[in-house]
Amino acid sequence: MMSSPLGLYLHIPFCRQRCDFCAFYLEIHRESRAEGFVRSLIHEIGLSAQQHVAAGRLIQSVYIGGGTPTVLASTQLIAILSEIRSHFTLTSDREITVEAHPSTISQQDLVQLRQAGVTRISFGAESMEDGELARIGRPGAVRETVKAVTQARTAGFTNINLDLMYGLPGQNLESWQRTLANCLTLAPTHLSCYALTVEQDTKLASNIKRQRSPAPDEDLQIEMDEAAQRILVEAGYERYEVSNYAKPGYACRHNLLYWTNGEYLGLGPSAQSYLGGTRFGNVADIAAYDTSLAASQLPMEDRTRLSEEEQLRDAVIFGLRLTRGIPSQHLHQHAANYGHAAVTAQLLAQQLIEEDGGRSRLSARGRLQADTIAGQLY
Numbered sequence: 001m002m003s004s005p006l007g008l009y010l011h012i013p014f015c016r017q018r019c020d021f022c023a024f025y026l027e028i029h030r031e032s033r034a035e036g037f038v039r040s041l042i043h044e045i046g047l048s049a050q051q052h053v054a055a056g057r058l059i060q061s062v063y064i065g066g067g068t069p070t071v072l073a074s075t076q077l078i079a080i081l082s083e084i085r086s087h088f089t090l091t092s093d094r095e096i097t098v099e100a101h102p103s104t105i106s107q108q109d110l111v112q113l114r115q116a117g118v119t120r121i122s123f124g125a126e127s128m129e130d131g132e133l134a135r136i137g138r139p140g141a142v143r144e145t146v147k148a149v150t151q152a153r154t155a156g157f158t159n160i161n162l163d164l165m166y167g168l169p170g171q172n173l174e175s176w177q178r179t180l181a182n183c184l185t186l187a188p189t190h191l192s193c194y195a196l197t198v199e200q201d202t203k204l205a206s207n208i209k210r211q212r213s214p215a216p217d218e219d220l221q222i223e224m225d226e227a228a229q230r231i232l233v234e235a236g237y238e239r240y241e242v243s244n245y246a247k248p249g250y251a252c253r254h255n256l257l258y259w260t261n262g263e264y265l266g267l268g269p270s271a272q273s274y275l276g277g278t279r280f281g282n283v284a285d286i287a288a289y290d291t292s293l294a295a296s297q298l299p300m301e302d303r304t305r306l307s308e309e310e311q312l313r314d315a316v317i318f319g320l321r322l323t324r325g326i327p328s329q330h331l332h333q334h335a336a337n338y339g340h341a342a343v344t345a346q347l348l349a350q351q352l353i354e355e356d357g358g359r360s361r362l363s364a365r366g367r368l369q370a371d372t373i374a375g376q377l378y
């Protein structure tokens with residue numbers, strides 16, 4: 001049987017500064033450090049294509065994320081893409097996404113990326129209110145988001161995502177609705193709306209502890225989530241996953257792989273992979289990553305082979321997040337495997353999970369409690 005095409009994720013572990021809420025693995029960008037990293041990443045692409053179980057597999061999507069990929073020069077990003085093309089075969093309808101911080105990209109960068117075959121650009125807007133950006137230690141200004149989207153369109157991008165966050169310090173329902181309305185005037189094809197969560201060891205966590213910043217108000221976040229659903233669905237977007245809205249035909253193909261138990265190969269420090277029923281990750285340390293690749297060794301650690309039951313568990317937990325859901329028999333098989341029959345019956349009785357036409361999915365109310373439900377079904 002032919003294997004289905006893979007996704008390729010590349011983690012660029014640099015940002016200009018760390019936002020207060022961010023717990024991702026990254027370093028503050030320095031030119032010299034980034035040059036060494038790009039050499040290592042290019043080496044990793046070549047080695048993976050030769051040594052990996054991924055060898056010879058078609059690639060359906062490439063996602064360059066981070067961090068802030070666009071702190072690299074566009075020539076560096078293009079060199080990475082060209083290395084991918086010389087070692088892997090991409091499907092004719094591939095999706096190639098680059099994440100960008102609006103203040104780290106110019107018109108010329110956008111033109112060059114588009115010409116190099118990037119099909120989708122994803123801007124970290126977070127909010128369309130300058131005061132809210134400042135309160136989360138996020139560099140940049142709203143006018144830069146507006147400018148970047150306009151320039152992306154002029155450069156020929158027709159598939160543009162904006163990432164937004166709700167539940168920010170000082171944000172209220174009205175300002176969130178204004179952010180959504182302002183985003184709609186930019187006509188993105190895709191919007192991701194994430195509830196702010198407080199990660200351990202972040203500046204935000206310490207600010208909350210010292211009462212310098214309010215903790216997110218969960219009830220307000222639920223109201224904001226409902227407002228987003230109402231406003232965006234009315235504007236013609238489909239909520240195809242808990243946090244993701246797209247115009248018809250613009251769901252993110254790469255991210256869909258994560259939610260449908262599809263396979264992907266992650267390259268770069270801390271990147272995670274799922275291939276052939278095995279999850280594995282790269283070392284989360286740029287120096288160790290560079291050292292490993294200098295010795296022509298893939299910088300992998302943490303390999304876990306999943307049993308069939310564990311593969312089904314993950315398919316159920318991720319798949320329930322999708323509007324299209326999963327076959328109901330998978331939900332019930334998973335409940336039987338893990339002794340979750342009573343919990344599953346309760347989630348159905350409470351209408352947090354709904355079943356129809358032989359498929360199961362989180363209900364509108366269930367989507368608001370997606371993480372709690374995932375914990376109950378794990």
Ligand code: SF4
Binds near residue numbers: 022
């Ligand atoms: S730009 Fe993104 S990755 Fe970088 S620090 Fe901010 S939230 Fe984290």
